[in-house]
Amino acid sequence: MIRDSLVFSPENPTISLGDLTMIPSDRLLTEVTVSARAPTIRNGPDKKVFSVNQSLVSLGGSAADLLQNIPTLQVDANGNVSLRGADNLKVLVDGKRSLIGGGTVAxxxxxIPASAIDRVEIITNPSARYDAEGQALINIVLKKNNVSGFNGSVAITAGTRDNYNAAAAITYQHNKINLYGNYSYQRxxxxxxxxxxxxxxxxxxxAYYSNETxxxxxxxxxxxxxxxxxxxxxxxxxxxLSGGYNTSTTNRDESLTVDNLTAAHLPVELSTRHNGTTGDGNSYELTADYTHKFSKPQKELTFDFDYSRGVTNNLQLYTTxxxxxxxxxxxxxxxLKDSKLGHSSNYNVQLDYTAPIGKAGRLETGYRSQIGTAGN
Incomplete structure (x- = not known):
C-alpha cells in the first residue's frame, strides 16, 4: 500500500514512494533442491571413468558382466578382457593388484559382485605407481561407507535361464572406526x-568337407x-585390515558333432563327442594397508601387504x-579322462610415496615385490 502520491517533473526528477506496507503471502518457498545426473562416462587426461550407478547391470551379476557394457572394452566367454583388440590388460582393485584366484583376470x-563396485577406471597411460611398464590397465574402485552408524542392504535379482544373484552388506562407522562385511552369491x-x-x-x-556343431x-x-x-x-x-574368501563350482556339458565328407558329400567319418567338465575351487586373501598423509596437500606415504592362497580341482571326461x-x-x-589339481600362493608388498612438485607436477616413487608359487 502506497500512502503518498508520486510526484515527477523535469525540475524534480526524483520519485518518492513514501511509506510501503508489505503483506506476507501464504505461499512460502521453504526449500530448494537442485539435482543433476552425472554423466555415465567421464574422460580425463589419462583415464576414462565409467560410473557404475548409472548402469542397470550393477543390480546383479559380476564385474565381468559390468565390463561388457563399457564402450571400447570386450569380454569373451572365458573372462578375458581386451581394449580395442589389445588383450595385454591388467586389472587392479582399489589401485592395487588383486591376488584372488592367483591373480588371473577371469x-x-x-x-567381484557388480553391486559392490563404485566406478571403473580405464587408465591408458598409467603412472609408475600403478605399473612401471606403462601398460594399459583397468582399475575397479569398490564402494566405501561414509555414513555414520549401522547401515545394511540386501539385493536379490533373477534372470532368464535360471540365473540368480543375491548380495548382502552391513557396515558400522563411528568416530575413528569403520567395520564392514558383505556376502554375494551368483548362479x-x-x-x-x-x-x-x-x-x-x-x-x-x-575328407573334403568338415562340418562341426x-x-x-x-x-x-x-x-x-x-x-x-x-x-x-x-x-x-x-x-x-581385510580378508576375503571365494568358493565356486562349475559344470559344463558340450556336444561336439563332426561330419567329415568327401567332395561328393559322401561320409568319411561321422562322430559325436560329449565333453563333461566338473570343477571346484576356493581361495582366500588377506590384506593390510597403512596410509600416512603429510601436512602438505597431496603428499602421502602408503604401505600395502597382500597374501592369497587358492586351490582348484577339475575333472574332464571326453567320450567319443x-x-x-x-x-x-x-x-x-x-x-579320455583328464584330472587336474592345482594350488597357488601369492605375496605382494608395495610401498608408495607421492609428493607434489610446483603447481602442476607430481613425484611418484616406490617399491613393489611380487612372489608367487604354484603347483599342478
Whole structure:
C-alpha cells in the first residue's frame, strides 16, 4: 500500500514512494533442491571413468558382466578382457593388484559382485605407481561407507535361464572406526552354440568337407565373502585390515558333432563327442594397508601387504562315439579322462610415496615385490 502520491517533473526528477506496507503471502518457498545426473562416462587426461550407478547391470551379476557394457572394452566367454583388440590388460582393485584366484583376470572379474563396485577406471597411460611398464590397465574402485552408524542392504535379482544373484552388506562407522562385511552369491547358466564349416582344397585325406556343431551349457555357482576394519589413528594416519574368501563350482556339458565328407558329400567319418567338465575351487586373501598423509596437500606415504592362497580341482571326461566310417555303420566308443589339481600362493608388498612438485607436477616413487608359487 502506497500512502503518498508520486510526484515527477523535469525540475524534480526524483520519485518518492513514501511509506510501503508489505503483506506476507501464504505461499512460502521453504526449500530448494537442485539435482543433476552425472554423466555415465567421464574422460580425463589419462583415464576414462565409467560410473557404475548409472548402469542397470550393477543390480546383479559380476564385474565381468559390468565390463561388457563399457564402450571400447570386450569380454569373451572365458573372462578375458581386451581394449580395442589389445588383450595385454591388467586389472587392479582399489589401485592395487588383486591376488584372488592367483591373480588371473577371469577369476578376479567373476569373484567381484557388480553391486559392490563404485566406478571403473580405464587408465591408458598409467603412472609408475600403478605399473612401471606403462601398460594399459583397468582399475575397479569398490564402494566405501561414509555414513555414520549401522547401515545394511540386501539385493536379490533373477534372470532368464535360471540365473540368480543375491548380495548382502552391513557396515558400522563411528568416530575413528569403520567395520564392514558383505556376502554375494551368483548362479550363472550360460548357453552357447557354434558351428564351423571347412573345405580342404589340397588335403591328401579323403575328407573334403568338415562340418562341426558344438552347443554347450555351463552352470557356475560362486560364493564370495569379505570383511574388514578401517581405523584412523589420527587425521593423517590410517590402517585397514581385510580378508576375503571365494568358493565356486562349475559344470559344463558340450556336444561336439563332426561330419567329415568327401567332395561328393559322401561320409568319411561321422562322430559325436560329449565333453563333461566338473570343477571346484576356493581361495582366500588377506590384506593390510597403512596410509600416512603429510601436512602438505597431496603428499602421502602408503604401505600395502597382500597374501592369497587358492586351490582348484577339475575333472574332464571326453567320450567319443563314431557312428559311420566310409558309408558303413559302426559303433566305436572311446573315453579320455583328464584330472587336474592345482594350488597357488601369492605375496605382494608395495610401498608408495607421492609428493607434489610446483603447481602442476607430481613425484611418484616406490617399491613393489611380487612372489608367487604354484603347483599342478
Amino acid at each position: 577369476q578376479i572379474l567373476q569373484s 550363472r547358466n550360460t548357453y552357447s552354440n557354434g558351428f564351423q564349416d571347412m573345405i580342404y582344397l589340397q588335403s591328401p585325406d579323403p 558344438f552347443p554347450s551349457v555351463t552352470i557356475t555357482s560362486l560364493h564370495s565373502a569379505k570383511a574388514g576394519i578401517d581405523y584412523a589413528f589420527s587425521a593423517k594416519d590410517g590402517l585397514s 562315439y563314431i557312428t559311420n566310417i566310409n558309408g558303413y555303420t559302426t559303433d566305436s566308443t572311446a573315453t
